[in-house]
Amino acid sequence: MITVHTNSDGALIEVELSGQVTSSDYTNTLVPAIEAALAEHNAVRLLAIVQPEFKGYDLGAAWSDTKLGLSHWRGFERIGVVADQGWVQTSIRLAAPILPCPVQVFEMAELEAARRWMRESLGSIHVTDLGDPCVQVSLLGKLDPEEYKQAEKDLDALLQDRSGFRLLIDLRDFDGWQGLSALAAHFRLASRHIEMLDRAAIVGDKSWQHMAQRVASHVLGTRTQFFGSEDYENAKNWLAIG
Numbered sequence: 001m002i003t004v005h006t007n008s009d010g011a012l013i014e015v016e017l018s019g020q021v022t023s024s025d026y027t028n029t030l031v032p033a034i035e036a037a038l039a040e041h042n043a044v045r046l047l048a049i050v051q052p053e054f055k056g057y058d059l060g061a062a063w064s065d066t067k068l069g070l071s072h073w074r075g076f077e078r079i080g081v082v083a084d085q086g087w088v089q090t091s092i093r094l095a096a097p098i099l100p101c102p103v104q105v106f107e108m109a110e111l112e113a114a115r116r117w118m119r120e121s122l123g124s125i126h127v128t129d130l131g132d133p134c135v136q137v138s139l140l141g142k143l144d145p146e147e148y149k150q151a152e153k154d155l156d157a158l159l160q161d162r163s164g165f166r167l168l169i170d171l172r173d174f175d176g177w178q179g180l181s182a183l184a185a186h187f188r189l190a191s192r193h194i195e196m197l198d199r200a201a202i203v204g205d206k207s208w209q210h211m212a213q214r215v216a217s218h219v220l221g222t223r224t225q226f227f228g229s230e231d232y233e234n235a236k237n238w239l240a241i242g
Contacts, residue, residue: 171204
């Protein structure tokens with residue numbers, strides 16, 4: 001059985017799974033709720049609460065679950081699963097790396113923490129004017145696609161009267177992307193402004209960030225340089241001079 005609860009703005013769907021879940025539960029309850037939400041929103045957040053009496057899916061429900069995921073692959077912004085069953089937790093954790101959105105597993109005692117996680121922002125992007133022609137973009141925490149939408153507006157507003165700019169990318173407090181859709185949003189933001197970029201400094205303390213700078217220097221065709229976290233001021237000076 002599937003029971004659906006939708007919050008006031010319709011973008012967050014809370015689903016309870018109990019007993020034996022069948023194909024008709026998907027067809028008559030879950031799919032209509034998700035499609036109605038997606039008619040009003042670009043993406044939805046789904047919180048699945050697996051009750052202790054949940055017995056699993058029948059074969060038809062398993063196929064319906066697969067079809068739902070494939071047909072709305074990019075329709076989920078975040079998925080949370082609350083369950084005490086070890087097999088459920090393990091299944092979700094194994095699937096999480098290939099899903100295009102953030103996925104988090106909680107125990108039943110953490111239900112309220114799961115609800116907070118569904119509503120909160122996991123990271124943020126700050127765009128700062130360092131003085132013409134320099135702009136700083138700071139990536140904080142684990143980013144989801146929604147953060148890039150606001151960052152793009154902020155960056156566009158800052159660059160609207162400029163013919164070019166120099167970029168300081170601050171990764172000192174960056175923990176990565178929440179799913180493939182967030183990574184795709186990152187590349188879309190970069191590609192939209194690449195022609196205006198004169199040079200870029202990357203500040204961080206992780207080896208993959210240094211490697212990313214080396215790759216970027218070849219792909220972007222512009223001057224880039226990596227600085228350790230302790231060299232933040234040197235990075236700003238390098239960017240501004242010359």
